Amino acid sequence: MHLNLTEVDHPLLKHKLTLLRNAETTTDNFRRVVREIAAMMAYEVTRDLPTEMITVTTPVTECQAPVIAGKKLCLVSIMRAGNGMIDGMIELLPGARVGHIGLYRDPHTLQAVEYYYKVPEDIDERLVIVVDPMLATGNSASAALSRLKEDGVTSLKFVCLLAAPEGISTLAEHHPEVPILAGAVDSHLNDHGYIVPGLGDAGDRLFGTR
Template identity: 85%
Template sequence: MHPNVTEIDHPLMKHKLTILRNAETTTDNFRRVVREIAAMMAYEVTRDLATEMVPITTPVADCEAPVISGKKLCLIAIMRAGNGMIDGMVELLPGARVGHIGLYRDPETLEAVEYYYKVPSDIDERQVIVVDPMLATGNSASAALSRLKEDGVSSIKFVCLLAAPEGLETMAREHPDVPILTASIDSHLNEHGYIVPGLGDAGDRLFGTR
């Protein structure tokens, strides 16, 4: 198991996750709930952001109040399913830059193959939050983190809706320094590399494809 995993234990989060798991949930509702959960996860993953005190004037008096300080944020979506989480996070973090890493899973080897990479030019100076709904084998997430580290990124967190033990083991082996935040650690992967009980293919359910 990864040494630095946080499973969010919140009744509202679990309720919304059940809606996503339900095969009867429509595409529009699936998208909406993914955005809602992503916003909640953005709140949790930024809990330890550094702050500093600045002088301001309220309608009543002068005072000092906290503002976010330190490195600026960048959200990285692992395409294509990661795009579904970005909107919800940007609602809470409107000043964050957004980057994209395109990866697909080879159906035979289950290894990640990169086909797109676009991030801010100053990515090495930013705190990076990588998002992907599913941490299954962990190969795509690991490849994305390795690519970002090649560009000099030293502050990275990974956020997903569901994680499988197999994916957590991959991340523990290859990126033990990266904190992981998830809404649920599920049972296992099936023979096709899907999380069980899971919620199906997040990309297909977000975009109405098969």
């Protein structure tokens, strides 16, 4: 198991994950709940951001108060399903830049194949939070993290709604220093590489393509 794994233990988040698991949840509600959970996870994944004190003048007096210091943020979506999480995180982190990595899973090898890559030019100077609803085999997440490291990124975190032990093991092997934040850790992967019990194909459910 990944030593840097954190499973968010919050009753509100668990309740919302149950709504996502339900096959009867409609596309519009699925999309809304993903956005809500993503905002909650943005709160959790930034819990350890460094702060510094500045002087501000309140309506009453002048005081010292904390603001976020250190590296600027960049959110990177693993397309296409990751895009469903970006909106919720941006609501909490409006100043963050956004990058996109397009990866698809080869149905035969289950390996990740890159087809799109667009990130800020100063990506190597930022704390990068990579988002994808599902950490299944871990191949896409691992490929995305490797691609960002090639561009000089040294501060990385990975956020997902659901993770499978297999995907966690993949990241532990290839990127042991990258923290993982997951809404829940499920049982296993089935023969098609889907998380069990999971919530189905997150992309299809977000965008109504099946």
